[in-house]
Amino acid sequence: MSQTDFSVRVASVTPVAETIKRFRFERVDGEALPIFSGGAHIVVSMKDGSVTRRNAYSLMSDPADPSGYEISVAKAEESRGGSVFMHEKVKVGDVLTISAPVNLFSPDWRGRKHILIAGGIGITPFMSMMAQFDKAGVAFELHYAVRERARGAYLEDLVARYGSARVKTYVSEEGTRIPLEDILTRQPLGTHLYVCGPDRLIAGVLDAGRDAGWPDYNLHAEHFLTPPPGKPFSVELTRSGKTVAVGEHESILEALEAAGVDAPYLCRGGACGQCETGVAACEGILLHNDLFLSDDEKASGKKIMICVSRFEGQRVALEL
Amino acid sequence: MAIVFRQETFRDDFTYRNSPENIRRFPFPFPDDNYMYSVNMEPHVKGAAGTVFENLIDVDEHYISEMADRALVLKADPLRYQALPHMMQAQWDTLELLMEQQAAGYPEHFTLEKNGDRWRWINRPLGIDDTFTFGDLTTLPMEPLEYISRQTQGDITIVDQRDNNLWMDAGMVTTQADWSLDFDVGMNFMEWHGPVPLAHQQGVFERALKFLLNMQLGKPIRRYNWTMTINPRLDTSPENYPKWGKDRTTVTPENVGDKVHLRVEVQTLWRLPRSNALLFVIRCYLMNMSELVTVPKWANRFHRVLGSLPTELVDYKGITRYRDVTVEWLSKYDDGAPTSAGTFPD
Numbered sequence: 001m002s003q004t005d006f007s008v009r010v011a012s013v014t015p016v017a018e019t020i021k022r023f024r025f026e027r028v029d030g031e032a033l034p035i036f037s038g039g040a041h042i043v044v045s046m047k048d049g050s051v052t053r054r055n056a057y058s059l060m061s062d063p064a065d066p067s068g069y070e071i072s073v074a075k076a077e078e079s080r081g082g083s084v085f086m087h088e089k090v091k092v093g094d095v096l097t098i099s100a101p102v103n104l105f106s107p108d109w110r111g112r113k114h115i116l117i118a119g120g121i122g123i124t125p126f127m128s129m130m131a132q133f134d135k136a137g138v139a140f141e142l143h144y145a146v147r148e149r150a151r152g153a154y155l156e157d158l159v160a161r162y163g164s165a166r167v168k169t170y171v172s173e174e175g176t177r178i179p180l181e182d183i184l185t186r187q188p189l190g191t192h193l194y195v196c197g198p199d200r201l202i203a204g205v206l207d208a209g210r211d212a213g214w215p216d217y218n219l220h221a222e223h224f225l226t227p228p229p230g231k232p233f234s235v236e237l238t239r240s241g242k243t244v245a246v247g248e249h250e251s252i253l254e255a256l257e258a259a260g261v262d263a264p265y266l267c268r269g270g271a272c273g274q275c276e277t278g279v280a281a282c283e284g285i286l287l288h289n290d291l292f293l294s295d296d297e298k299a300s301g302k303k304i305m306i307c308v309s310r311f312e313g314q315r316v317a318l319e320l
Numbered sequence: 321m322a323i324v325f326r327q328e329t330f331r332d333d334f335t336y337r338n339s340p341e342n343i344r345r346f347p348f349p350f351p352d353d354n355y356m357y358s359v360n361m362e363p364h365v366k367g368a369a370g371t372v373f374e375n376l377i378d379v380d381e382h383y384i385s386e387m388a389d390r391a392l393v394l395k396a397d398p399l400r401y402q403a404l405p406h407m408m409q410a411q412w413d414t415l416e417l418l419m420e421q422q423a424a425g426y427p428e429h430f431t432l433e434k435n436g437d438r439w440r441w442i443n444r445p446l447g448i449d450d451t452f453t454f455g456d457l458t459t460l461p462m463e464p465l466e467y468i469s470r471q472t473q474g475d476i477t478i479v480d481q482r483d484n485n486l487w488m489d490a491g492m493v494t495t496q497a498d499w500s501l502d503f504d505v506g507m508n509f510m511e512w513h514g515p516v517p518l519a520h521q522q523g524v525f526e527r528a529l530k531f532l533l534n535m536q537l538g539k540p541i542r543r544y545n546w547t548m549t550i551n552p553r554l555d556t557s558p559e560n561y562p563k564w565g566k567d568r569t570t571v572t573p574e575n576v577g578d579k580v581h582l583r584v585e586v587q588t589l590w591r592l593p594r595s596n597a598l599l600f601v602i603r604c605y606l607m608n609m610s611e612l613v614t615v616p617k618w619a620n621r622f623h624r625v626l627g628s629l630p631t632e633l634v635d636y637k638g639i640t641r642y643r644d645v646t647v648e649w650l651s652k653y654d655d656g657a658p659t660s661a662g663t664f665p666d
Contacts, residue, residue, distance in 0.1 A: 004536055004538040004539050015384075034537050034538060034593055035594055036593055036594075037593065037594055037595060037596040038535070039595070039596075053472040063594065064594070100532075100536055100537045100538050100539070101537055102536060103596045104535075106481065106482070106596040108482050109404040109406040109407070109409065109410075109480065111405075111483075132594070136409065212569075217483055251444075253330065266534055266536070272534055273530055273534065274534050306406065
């Protein structure tokens with residue numbers, strides 16, 4: 001599907017912490033990038049030899065600054081290639097393609113106060129949010145937990161910028177943890193809570209919030225799924241007549257793109273619903289990994305989100 | 321080329337008319353000789369010169385008179401403009417977008433000068449020259465959305481996006497086809513689309529909502545809607561029903577040509593940058609039957625569309641009383657020839 005893409009040059013690469021680098025992108029043609037909203041992400045396309053890798057990264061720069069976009073990339077322990085490529089291959093001056101910003105983690109602007117809970121590299125969407133809250137004079141509190149200080153990105157910077165009243169940091173190696181119960185029970189009416197980080201943190205915070213009587217509408221999480229690996233399989237495409245092999249460490253979407261098939265996508269993480277695809281035939285099991293389809297839709301076997309979901313069995317045909 | 325603005329009325333003596341040039345640029349919405357409701361969305365990109373898509377925010381010969389009519393509506397009923405408090409950022413987004421688009425499309429009529437956050441806005445047709453600070457409410461004479469929507473043709477609503485839904489939380493609505501911002505404000509997408517016959521069964525709104533939630537920055541889209549109005553009245557609101565409802569009983573075979581208007585809405589939808597809200601601009605175009613039949617293709621096609629319209633839609637659009645007499649009148653202009661593809665005049 002056609003995207004609003006921008007050709008950008010890597011203006012700087014800055015080591016931020018162990019295994020975390022910050023990249024700044026500026027448009028090759030020197031024009032302004034779009035102003036965006038806190039919590040937005042972009043999809044970065046990387047040409048790695050004959051393979052095009054596409055990863056979604058939260059924007060962490062000031063949303064009101066159109067001169068450049070900044071992202072921070074943690075080198076994933078089980079990288080599927082994208083974060084390793086960013087860390088090891090991408091240099092200042094390189095040209096990459098990025099998508100226009102998309103926001104699946106927008107603040108609820110009705111909030112009287114915003115509680116932000118970040119774990120590790122999950123800090124990035126909150127950096128753009130906080131810039132926007134600060135400018136708009138909206139009350140917020142950041143609670144930011146890292147495993148060890150050396151891996152904590154922007155710990156001191158954030159305290160310096162927003163003050164220790166608004167920014168609380170926790171280092172698990174040093175025995176400090178987010179006092180969730182205390183945070184959840186002392187907020188004024190109309191407070192919204194946002195969490196981004198490892199799955200365990202997200203699940204823990206959402207559960208604790210519900211247990212403390214928070215309405216679901218006031219609890220927000222950035223779920224970015226990485227396409228999980230699995231057994232190789234092939235998909236038949238009923239419209240183009242092609243058959244495409246999907247490798248162990250590849251999503252259906254990635255395999256289609258590599259085969260030159262145009263498929264729709266936005267988040268590439270199972271959240272937005274854009275890549276919903278009809279299943280024409282299925283002799284086997286659809287392995288639904290997305291957060292978009294309802295349980296009934298998953299059970300119906302008629303739809304699949306090709307960015308994260310897989311298949312095991314004899315034969316599957318998609319309406320593409 | 322500078323637009324020659326008409327002085328005309330949309331009430332009382334109803335002097336509104338389209339010039340011959342303006343008739344040919346009318347956004348005739350029917351691609352086929354019969355009509356069925358559909359999610360007819362397409363990318364909102366610039367189109368050919370001489371069409372309403374020449375610029376992304378269209379300004380035409382009715383601009384000054386429409387703005388005067390809007391001011392009259394607001395004076396009588398200030399609730400036609402409403403914005404919930406959390407929409408302020410989206411208001412500024414909207415002001416920026418509408419100023420930029422109008423200045424880019426019509427530099428002889430509008431100028432926007434930006435010096436950091438200090439902006440100067442010149443609107444020559446309305447004699448406005450204001451300097452203000454972007455983001456600072458105290459530097460404008462009124463809220464940003466009210467300010468810019470008093471200077472933009474079309475109704476304007478801003479919908480907030482949250483909880484996987486869209487919420488109508490701000491708007492300026494004075495040229496509407498029988499709906500009310502005061503009634504809809506705060507409603508979500510499913511609620512404000514509640515009572516449309518046939519469409520629900522087809523899952524049209526579920527698909528449309530999913531599409532809108534994923535709308536991207538820099539990729540606006542548009543769709544048409546249409547109905548019919550007796551007399552060139554912009555403000556056919558529920559609040560005003562006593563004023564216009566009875567007009568529908570006044571159509572006779574003799575006055576169809578002047579009184580019966582095709583009313584087309586070109587709805588454009590834009591993702592807003594700072595707020596992540598969506599802007600809906602609902603632009604109303606009116607053309608009476610005498611004007612419509614000056615384009616032979618449209619005379620043929622509209623006669624066929626109106627004649628074959630399902631009863632449920634005839635009732636929903638509120639045209640039951642005068643549909644038959646209008647079809648009869650149009651039949652004199654239908655030569656039976658096949659119509660060419662597309663919506664534009666031959």
